Amino acid sequence: MRKRALFGIATRSILRNKMRTLLTMLGIVIGVAAVIVMVALGQGAQTMIETQIKGLGTNMLMIMAGSSSQGGVSQGAATFNRLTIPDAEKLAREGTTLAAVSPVIFSRGQLIGGVGNWRTAIMGVSPNYQVIRDWPAQSGSFFTEADLRSVRRVVVLGSTVANALFPDSDPVGQQVQLRNVPFTVIGVLTPKGQNAGGTDQDDTVIIPYTTAQAHLAGHSRIGQIIASTFSPGDIPAAQEEIRAIMRESHKLAPGEDDDFTIRNQDDIAAAASGTTRVMSMLLAAIASISLVVGGIGIMNIMLVSVTERTREIGIRMAIGARSSDVLSQFLVESIVISVAGGLIGIVLGYGASIALARATGWAVAMPPQAALIAVLFSAAVGVFFGFYPARKAAALDPIQALRYE
Amino acid sequence: MTTPSSPRPPPVIRLEGVTRVYSAGSNAVHALAGIDLVIEAGEMVAIMGASGSGKSTMMNILGCLDTPTAGRYELDGTSVVGLSRNELADLRSRKLGFVFQGFNLLARTTALENVELPLLYDRSGRFTGRESPAPAALRRVGLGARMHHVPGELSGGQQQRVAIARALVTNPSLLLADEPTGNLDSHTSIEIMALFQELNAQGITIVLVTHEHDIAEHAQRIVEMRDGRIVRDAPVTERRMAAPAQAAAGVAA
Numbered sequence: 001m002r003k004r005a006l007f008g009i010a011t012r013s014i015l016r017n018k019m020r021t022l023l024t025m026l027g028i029v030i031g032v033a034a035v036i037v038m039v040a041l042g043q044g045a046q047t048m049i050e051t052q053i054k055g056l057g058t059n060m061l062m063i064m065a066g067s068s069s070q071g072g073v074s075q076g077a078a079t080f081n082r083l084t085i086p087d088a089e090k091l092a093r094e095g096t097t098l099a100a101v102s103p104v105i106f107s108r109g110q111l112i113g114g115v116g117n118w119r120t121a122i123m124g125v126s127p128n129y130q131v132i133r134d135w136p137a138q139s140g141s142f143f144t145e146a147d148l149r150s151v152r153r154v155v156v157l158g159s160t161v162a163n164a165l166f167p168d169s170d171p172v173g174q175q176v177q178l179r180n181v182p183f184t185v186i187g188v189l190t191p192k193g194q195n196a197g198g199t200d201q202d203d204t205v206i207i208p209y210t211t212a213q214a215h216l217a218g219h220s221r222i223g224q225i226i227a228s229t230f231s232p233g234d235i236p237a238a239q240e241e242i243r244a245i246m247r248e249s250h251k252l253a254p255g256e257d258d259d260f261t262i263r264n265q266d267d268i269a270a271a272a273s274g275t276t277r278v279m280s281m282l283l284a285a286i287a288s289i290s291l292v293v294g295g296i297g298i299m300n301i302m303l304v305s306v307t308e309r310t311r312e313i314g315i316r317m318a319i320g321a322r323s324s325d326v327l328s329q330f331l332v333e334s335i336v337i338s339v340a341g342g343l344i345g346i347v348l349g350y351g352a353s354i355a356l357a358r359a360t361g362w363a364v365a366m367p368p369q370a371a372l373i374a375v376l377f378s379a380a381v382g383v384f385f386g387f388y389p390a391r392k393a394a395a396l397d398p399i400q401a402l403r404y405e
Numbered sequence: 406m407t408t409p410s411s412p413r414p415p416p417v418i419r420l421e422g423v424t425r426v427y428s429a430g431s432n433a434v435h436a437l438a439g440i441d442l443v444i445e446a447g448e449m450v451a452i453m454g455a456s457g458s459g460k461s462t463m464m465n466i467l468g469c470l471d472t473p474t475a476g477r478y479e480l481d482g483t484s485v486v487g488l489s490r491n492e493l494a495d496l497r498s499r500k501l502g503f504v505f506q507g508f509n510l511l512a513r514t515t516a517l518e519n520v521e522l523p524l525l526y527d528r529s530g531r532f533t534g535r536e537s538p539a540p541a542a543l544r545r546v547g548l549g550a551r552m553h554h555v556p557g558e559l560s561g562g563q564q565q566r567v568a569i570a571r572a573l574v575t576n577p578s579l580l581l582a583d584e585p586t587g588n589l590d591s592h593t594s595i596e597i598m599a600l601f602q603e604l605n606a607q608g609i610t611i612v613l614v615t616h617e618h619d620i621a622e623h624a625q626r627i628v629e630m631r632d633g634r635i636v637r638d639a640p641v642t643e644r645r646m647a648a649p650a651q652a653a654a655g656v657a658a
C-alpha cells in the first residue's frame with residue numbers, strides 16, 4: 001500500500017469529523033504548548049542568570065571555607081571555619097596577581113532610622129570591596145581605610161534600603177540604629193539589581209568589618225574572602241597563587257586536602273544555571289503530563305473510531321487489505337492527529353512565550369530544536385497511544401466485521 | 406479472457422468434503438457437513454436453500470474470508486487450506502470480487518473512490534504506472550455518469566452497481582455475490598441479473614446466493630443446499646435472459 005494513499009485515507013477520515021478531531025487534538029495542543037512555554041521560560045532564566053553573573057565582572061574570585069573535594073562546596077556544620085582576617089591580610093600582602101582583597105562578614109539585622117525600620121543584610125567588608133564589586137556610590141562615599149582601622153560606626157546603604165527609610169531625603173549624614181547600635185550614614189550605593197539567585201543586591205548595608213566584629217556581637221565569622229585580579233586573564237594564575245598562600249596560611253601539610261574552596265564567576269554561573277536547568281526540566285516534566293493525558297484522549301477516540309468503522313474495516317479486508325494495511329491506516333490516523341496537534345501546540349507555545357515575555361518582562365529563549373523535539377514527541381505519542389486501537393482494528397475477523405451493525 | 410485452450414484449465418472452484426463446524430459453547434453447529442462442488446471457469450451458478458442451510462458459510466469459504474474445518478478447497482487449481490491471514494488477503498485481492506446484500510460501500514466516499522479501493526491493496530503491481538481501471542469498471546456497469554456521486558446520492562440498484570464495479574476492478578477470476586438482490590425491488594433485481602449475465606457472457610465466473618427462484622433461473626446452474634449439504638445440483642433448463650437493453654434503460658441518466 002502506497003504511503004500517500006495511507007495519508008490520504010487518514011486525512012480524509014480525520015476531516016470528516018472536524019469537531020471531534022479538534023477536541024481530540026486539544027490535549028496534545030495544550031501539552032506541547034505548555035512544554036514549549038516551560039522550556040522557553042527555563043532557558044530564558046538560564047541565559048539571564050549567566051549574563052548577569054558574567055556581568056558582575058569576570059575577574060572576581062571568592063574564597064570560602066570548606067573543601068570542595070566532593071565536587072561542591074560543603075557548608076555543613078562539621079566544616080571547621082578557618083577563614084580569618086590574617087588570611088585576607090596575607091592574600092592582600094603576598095598575592096601578586098590580586099588587585100584587591102576583602103573579607104566579607106555576613107549578617108542580618110534591623111535598621112532603624114528615617115521613616116521607620118527595615119530588616120536587611122549586613123556586610124562587614126574592607127574598602128577594597130567597593131573596588132572588587134565595581135560599585136560606585138550615588139551619594140556620599142564608601143568608608144576608608146582610616147574608618148576601618150578606627151573601627152568607626154559608619155554605614156553605606158544599598159539603594160533599596162535608602163529608598164525605604166529615606167524616600168524623600170538624602171540619608172548621608174543621618175543617624176541610624178543598626179541592631180540598636182548608633183551608626184552614621186556616609187554613603188548610598190548605585191542600584192545593582194537582582195543577583196543570580198534572584199535576591200535584591202541593593203537590599204543591604206555595608207560597614208567596616210572591624211566595626212562588625214566589635215559591635216555586632218556574635219557576628220565575627222568571615223563568610224568569604226573576595227578578591228579581584230588585574231585582568232580576567234589572570235584568573236587561573238590567581239587561583240593557583242591563592243591556593244598556595246591559603247595552604248601556607250592554614251599550615252596544611254603536603255598531601256592534606258584544601259580546607260577552603262576558590263570559585264570564579266564561571267563556576268558560580270554554572271552552579272546557578274544548573275539549578276535553573278533542573279527547575280525548568282521539572283516544569284517541563286510536569287507540563288508533559290498533559291501530553292500523556294492528550295495521548296490517552298487520542299487512544300480513546302481511536303477506539304471509538306475503530307468500533308464505529310468496524311464494517312468499513314470488514315469491507316477493506318474483504319477486498320484484499322491485509323491486517324497490516326488496517327493497522328497502518330489507524331496508526332497513521334492517530335499520528336496525523338497528534339502531529340497536527342503538536343504543530344498547533346508549537347505555534348501556540350511560541351506565541352504564548354512571546355506574549356508572556358511582553359506582559360511580564362521575564363526573559364524567554366526559544367531554542368529552535370525544541371520545535372523539532374515537540375513534533376517528534378507528539379508523533380511518538382501518536383504511535384504509542386494509537387497502537388492499541390490500531391491493533392484491535394487489525395485483529396478483527398473480516399466476516400464478523402462485515403456483519404457488524 | 407478465458408479462452409479455453411486444449412488442456413482444460415483447472416476448475417475455478419473445487420471443494421472436496423468441506424465441513425465447517427462452529428463451536429458455539431458446548432454444542433457444535435455443523436454449518437457445512439461435507440460439501441463436494443466443482444465450478445468451471447465461465448460458469449454462472451446460483452446457490453439456493455432455506456435460511457440457515459449454510460449458503461453464506463460456503464460463500465465465506467469460497468471467498469477466502471474463512472477456512473474449512475476439514476476438507477479441501479482449490480481456487481484456480483491451488484489449495485487454499487492452511488494459508489495464513491496475509492496469504493488469504495492476497496488471494497482475495499488477486500482473484501476474488503465480492504458483492505454483498507447490503508452493498509457495503511464506504512459512506513461519504515464517491516463511487517469512483519469506492520471502486521478504486523481494491524487497487525489500494527493490490528500487491529501484484531498489475532496496476533502501477535497505468536491508467537486507473539476504475540472509471541472503465543464504472544462504465545462497464547453503466548454508471549459512467551455517476552462517478553462522483555456518494556452512496557447517499559445513489560439508488561439501491563445504482564449502489565449495487567458500484568459494488569459490482571468495485572468487485573470487477575481488479576479483474577478477478579471469481580465474482581461472489583451473497584444475496585445481491587436481497588435489498589432491491591424485483592425490477593431492479595432483474596437489472597442487476599442482466600448485468601451479471603452480461604459480465605458472465607464476457608467470461609467472468611459468477612457464484613451468487615439467492616432465495617428467489619426466478620432470480621436463480623438467470624444462472625446456468627442451480628445448487629440447492631439443506632442443513633449444510635448439497636441436495637440438488639442441476640443445470641437450468643429454461644434459463645431466463647434479462648434483456649440488456651432493459652437494463653441499460655434503468656441506469657440511463
Ligand SMILES: Nc1ncnc2c1ncn2[C@@H]1O[C@H](COP(=O)(O)OP(=O)(O)OP(=O)(O)O)[C@@H](O)[C@H]1O
Nearest residue numbers: 427429434436454455456457458459460461462463
Ligand atoms: N459465527 C457463527 N457462529 C456460530 N454459528 C454460526 C456462525 N455463523 C453461522 N452459524 C450457523 O451456521 C448455520 C449456517 O449459517 P449461514 O449463515 O451459512 O446460513 P445461510 O444459508 O446463509 O442463511 P440465510 O439464508 O439466512 O442467510 C446456521 O445454523 C448459523 O446459525
Ligand SMILES: [Mg+2]
Nearest residue numbers: 460461462583
Ligand atoms: Mg446468508
